[in-house]
Amino acid sequence: MDRSKPVLSRRGLFRAAGSAAVTGSLICSGVAGVAQGALLEAESGAESQPVTAGMAAAAGGKAAGAPVVVVGESDGGGAGPRARAWPYIAEILRRAGVFFDQLPADRLAERLDRPDQVVLLAGHLRLKAAHRDRLARWVNSGGSLIGIGGTSGLDEVFGVASARPLAEGWIKLGAQDHPLVANLRSSLHVFGGFAVTPAGATAVATVESGPQGAKGSAILENRFGRGRAILLAPDLIFSVVHIQQGLPVFQDGKPAPDGSAPIDDGELKAEDGLVLDWQRDRTPMEPDKVPVFLEPVSDELREIILRSIFHLASQQGIPLPLVWYWPNKLPAVGHISHDTDGNDPTKAVAMLEVVERCKLKSTWCTLYPGGYPRGFYRTLKEKGYEIALHYDARTGEPYTRWSKDNLILQRQWLLKEAGLREITSNKNHYTRWEGRLDFLRWCQEVGIRADQTRGPSKQGTIGFPLGGSQPYFPLDDEADPPRLLDVLEVNMLTQDLVVVCPPQYGRQLVDSVLRHHGVAHFLFHPSHIQKPHVAETLADLVAYGRRRGLQWWTNRQILQWETLRRGIAMEAGPGRTFTLRPARAVQGATLVVLRPQPEHQSRLLVDGRPVSSTPWTAHGFTFDAVTLDLAGPTTLRIL
Ligand SMILES: [Zn+2]
Known part of the structure; x- marks a missing residue:
């Protein structure tokens, strides 16, 4: 392969990956190694290094024949606004530990000399006739093709007669036991792409939309010659990005009609940008039957893409190794954070006693100004807790308004007060948020490498209002070209069990996370720890998670693991041999x-x-x- 030429003209992620001809999980291994170094140095007390490089810009190991090949849009300009999200397929696959190559359509012929690989078209691509013909011949001779968000003009290969654009809809499962969709539970709310009419393909699921909207099939499986093709007609890649990143927050969101989520509270916060539906996307909880976002829609949309790869690989006998989400066969990870609202040292000590009793290492998000006595920070550090920032853009004093300058000031304050060299993570007081991506850009600029703000402030938005349990690097789709932001988002599932919702919600949320292998993040304020039943509920939650096999980590540990894991590059060799090359x-x-x-x-x-x-x-x-x-x-x- 000629690795010297830039691969795609305008799509930065594809270009960055393709020009180094990389394997998937590991597009970022070079930078990930540097970043991990900075974290480890900070921990060991050495002078920490600024972390400046973006994950997307880096290159990992050389790829020779990764089992999954991703083809991207070569010219984003004319492919419509949702095309700006399509490069996010790389982040979805990396999080899942799938190794892949990325190529522009122009260079596909180089990889279509053998059938034992899965080719994934990331979006409704505008392929030239010659490329369509080449792909059709390859599938016909035994290849495995996945289309996402449209047929890319390969209607015959996917067994489709016609397609109608889809604004917004819900995937409805037909064959409940089909491996592509078995046991999915969420509403599968999707945005963009198409509803299609089959001509030969088997429909696994349909899509419903508004009264005048497109109706038809959403997930189809087709045999084409000796090969197979799966079409995921709605735009699942855009949908994941849209659910996670939401709408720009410049006004209060519309409250739930049943009164369960009065987000029109006059304070701008993460939930005000949610795009999910109050009626169709929530599930009544036990024991009070209040509906919340119990099932993570974006996790399941990601999984439909992964299942398509697994299904084709298993049917066609394609060897497919993955790096599991977590080390040591952990099914999922839990995370407990504390926001120090009020900064009352007595309550801090009370919380510390509880978490020590639970043998739990938690993350203390510390609120400006005041904070805790310096001796308390020393205790936290000695005992292995994470001290994080609790950025206040709510109180409204000159230094507690929404601005990058105030984030910088508050971070500097905490570094000094707590005697830290680095602050890895942050959560915003009251989940404050404005705009869409500004805050994440600020975090990247100032070197805060993980955010844990995005989650609920009301009972009716508990669960997964803004994405799922998978931690993720957000996409700056407003940049040209789009690029990943080097800030790991770890969604928050609920604030104080007992205080904002019944304690029984805790186990139900942990169960949701275990089904999807992500992070179960619960916030407990020290200011509530002395209230009746709160300490017992926290202890019960921790014990329940452990019984189900998960470990409780700090946010910093989550980032460290994810960085380390993504530093593993892979080369596929002959004879079903794969060489793994860890950056560290x-x-x-x-x-x-x-x-x-x-x-x-x-x-x-x-x-x-x-x-x-x-x-x-x-x-x-x-x-x-x-x-x-x-x-x-x-x-x-x-x-
Ligand atoms: Zn707070």
């Missing part, structure tokens, strides 16, 4: 290898030696899992 040593990395059939266990060789694996189920598919310490290049062979 990784302890306890869990690799999962898709089984072609659920009952057919793969034999795995690591550096030539057989290793014992355990069966692993995720997103409805069966894998073989093995946990390894990766100190340097490591080969995995799948027999």
Whole structure:
């Protein structure tokens, strides 16, 4: 492959990835390594390094034949406004630990010389006739193709007769037990793309929209010659970005008609930008039947894309190793944060006693001004807690209004007060938010590398109002070209159990997260810890999560792991061999290898030696899992 030419003319993410000809998970490994270094140095007390590079701009290991090939739009200018979100497919696949190559359509021919790979068209692409013909011939001869958000002109390959643009709708499952959709529970609210009429393809799901809107099939499976094609007709990539990032917040949101979420409270906050639907996207909770966003829509939309890859790979016998979301076969991670509103040292000590009793390491988001006595910060640091910022843009004093200058000032204040060299994460007081991406850009500029603001302030917005349980790097789709922001967002599920909702919500939310393998993030204010039943509820939640197999981490640990994990690059070699190249040593990395059939266990060789694996189920598919310490290049062979 010629790696010297820029790959796509205007799509930065694709260009950055393609010009280095990279494997997926690992587009950012170079920078991730540097960033991780900065974190580790900060922890060990050495002078910390500024973190300036964006995740998207970096390049990882060389790819030779990754099992998944992503094809992007080569000219964003004419493909419509939603096309600006399509490069986000890279972030979706990276978070899932899928290794992939990215190529422009012009260079597809180089990769279509063999059938044993999955080609994914990221958006309704404007392919030239020659490229469409080439792709059709390749599928016909046994290739596996996935289309997202439209057919890209390959109607015959996808078995589709016609398509009608879709403004907004809900995917309705037909075949409940089909591997692409089995056991999905959310409303599957989607934005953009198409509803289509099948001509030969089997419809797995339909889409419903408004009274005058498009109706038809949403998910279709087709055999084309010796190959297979899956069409995800609604624009799932745009939908994930839209649900996560929401509308710009310049006015109060519309409240829930049932009175459960009065977000029109005169204060601008993250929820005011939510795009989900009060009636169709919420689920009544036990025991009080108040509807909340219990099922993470964007997690399930991501999973439909992943399941499409797994389904085709297993049917066509394509070897597919992934780096699991978490180390040591953890099914999910929990995270408890505290916002220090009031800065009452007595209540801080009371909270510390509770979390110490739970053997929990939590994140203390500290509010300006005042804060805690310096000795208390020392105690937190000695005991391994994370001290984070609780940016106040609510109080309205000169230094507590919404502005970048005030974020900088408050960060400087906390660095000094708490004797820190680095502040890794932040949560905004009252979940304050204005505009859409400004705050995340500010965080990137000042070196705050994780945000945990986006979540509810009302009972009726509890759960997943702004994306799902998967931590994610947001997309600056207003930049030209679009680029990822180097700030990991960890959504918050609810504030104080007992105080804002019944304690029973906690376990239901943990169960939702376990189904999707993300982060269960709960906020407990020290100001409420001495109220009846709060401490017991926190302890019960922590114990329940542990019984279900998750570990409770600080926000900083979540960022450190995600950075380390994304530093693992992969090269695919001949004979079902894959070489993993960690940017830094990784302890306890869990690799999962898709089984072609659920009952057919793969034999795995690591550096030539057989290793014992355990069966692993995720997103409805069966894998073989093995946990390894990766100190340097490591080969995995799948027999
Ligand atoms: Zn607060």
